[in-house]
Amino acid sequence: MSDGTQVSGSPVAVVDVLAPRQVLGHEVLVEGRIFDLVRDEVDLDHTVVHREYVDHPGAVAVIVLDEDDRVLLLKQYRHPVRRELWEPPAGLLDVAGEPAQVGAARELAEEADLVARTWHTLVDYYTTPGGNNEALRVFLARDLSPVPDDQRHVREDEERDIELRWVSLDDAAAAVLRGDVHNPSAVVGVLAAVTSRAGGWTSLRPADAPWPERRQQA
Structure with missing residues (x-):
């Protein structure tokens, strides 16, 4: 039974990739001392969504x-x-x-x-x-x-x-x-x-x- 980790006998690398979607709008909802709560309007190709998240310095x-x-x-x-x-x-x-x-x-x-x-x-x-x-x-x-x-x-x-x-x-x-x-x-x-x-x-x-x-x- 194939587990999906090989193609034509070769291992498939599991690597996260940079793949940004277009941001149509960006809004700071709450500005904090260290990090902010923001909302992006994001084009996912098949639909447009709003996503709220914490913008963090790392x-x-x-x-x-x-x-x-x-x-x-x-x-x-x-x-x-x-x-x-x-x-x-x-x-x-x-x-x-x-x-x-x-x-x-x-x-x-x-x-x-x-x-x-x-x-x-x-x-x-x-x-x-x-x-x-x-x-x-x-x-x-x-x-x-x-x-x-x-x-x-x-x-x-x-x-x-x-x-x-x-x-x-x-x-x-x-x-x-x-x-x-x-x-x-x-x-x-x-x-x-x-x-x-x-x-x-x-x-x-x-x-x-x-x-x-x-x-x-x-």
Whole structure:
């Protein structure tokens, strides 16, 4: 029985492709501090539809591994879901023109008081493509050292109560599969790290690997 993955004996590549439809109209419904709620009028060739979505600058997350193959997770309150979630260090790409890895390094220093010498791109994904255009890149960071005491960031708001915990990568993956961990960057990043490790880390890409999905800021 054919599973649809081969044509004439050759594997068919599964690759997302850029295929924009014509936007006939664009309206900002709500202008926010970080992201906006917008409505587009879109020509789908056979019909015209209106689609509302969050216009988002994008974000980065960091799967941090120490020499004992432990991953760093942070417990942080997330108000929309009313829960404290275990997450990797992460943050918005809200500095115009900033390379993604530079933003990730800043978040690692601010949220975990750590500096990493070795950086790779681990995995890229869209967080909620049916409802917003947020593209997120997950880095793998290793070879760690602490931020000097006199250079540490003063954490505020939700970040003030962050709890840090080192967890074995296997235990973190098990927590994801049990349904105990729900943050998308933790789910995607931890499982990607386990998969990459099983393949000898050969899937890792350079930290500055092309990322065309990242929203271009005006």
